[in-house]
Amino acid sequence: MKRIIGAAAAAALLTMAAACGGGNSENGGNEGAASSPAPSSAASAAPAASPAKGVEVDKGLLNHEITLPASFFEGQELDAAIEAAKKNGVTDVKRNEDGSVTYKMPRSVHGKMMDEMKASLLTSIDELKAGETFQSVKDIEYSKDFSEFTLIVDQAKFEGSFDAFAAIGVALPAMYYRLFDGVPQDENKVTVKMQDQASGEVFQTVVYPDAMEAMGQ
Numbered sequence: 001m002k003r004i005i006g007a008a009a010a011a012a013l014l015t016m017a018a019a020c021g022g023g024n025s026e027n028g029g030n031e032g033a034a035s036s037p038a039p040s041s042a043a044s045a046a047p048a049a050s051p052a053k054g055v056e057v058d059k060g061l062l063n064h065e066i067t068l069p070a071s072f073f074e075g076q077e078l079d080a081a082i083e084a085a086k087k088n089g090v091t092d093v094k095r096n097e098d099g100s101v102t103y104k105m106p107r108s109v110h111g112k113m114m115d116e117m118k119a120s121l122l123t124s125i126d127e128l129k130a131g132e133t134f135q136s137v138k139d140i141e142y143s144k145d146f147s148e149f150t151l152i153v154d155q156a157k158f159e160g161s162f163d164a165f166a167a168i169g170v171a172l173p174a175m176y177y178r179l180f181d182g183v184p185q186d187e188n189k190v191t192v193k194m195q196d197q198a199s200g201e202v203f204q205t206v207v208y209p210d211a212m213e214a215m216g217q
Contacts, residue, residue, distance in 0.1 A: 054100060057182040063091070064110040066180065070099030114181055121146065121173045128170065134163040138197050146174040148191045155196035155203060167192040171208040 054069030073081060082093045082101070089109035094102040127133075129140045136157035141150040149170045153163065171190045178188050194204040 055179055055185070057180060059107075059110075059182050063104055063106055065102055065104050066110075067096070067100050067102040070101075073099075073101065114177070117177050117180060121177050124173055125170060128166050134161075134166040134169075136161060136163045137166050140170065142170070142174075146177055146190065148193070149174070150193045150195050150202075152195050152197050155194075155198070158194065167194070167206055168208075171206075175208060 054067075054071070056065075056067040058065040058067075078095075078101070085093060085103055089112075090103045090105045092104040094104075096102060125140055125142065128137060131137050136153045136155075137151055138154060139152040141152070142148065149167075151166060151170075157163070171192050174190045175188055178190070179185070189210065190208045192206050192208065193202045194206075195202045
């Protein structure tokens, strides 16, 4: 049900793990609701985690630098991770005193990494949209920068089910994508709206990571 983001090397720095299901869609909704009722009980119970704190992206004219916190390397052989990063186009690696690691890479290498992350995110959306895991989900629309999603659902089936997990399934991978694309941590928010397919009404809006922080995640 989840995809895990792991950092071993820069071009393949991460392997995104997304929650089960996924959906496809084309751009999306800037329209829709504003105020957000409390998430459903399923959403509140969802095991979620905010994108890793301490990740920094510095985009230069010719090269980009990504600093990953020490927590990204727990359980990994750091020397092997650094060697793998260099084989994937990273030109310099600096170990910092706080245990974090800074990767320096050409813009083209960072661009390839982001293309791979985007493809992974779109695959997750396609799977969610298929409705095999979350049967109330009929379609998913999203903005170009992945800051906003609209889940078009059968409201009667959605309410009282565990299909609220679908919102986390798009929000977490989207936050990771935006984080590594250079969106500052304190500005990295993803809004997920639930819209009833029959009436067109947006009946719930959840903003991540605010919702997870409110639950003490």
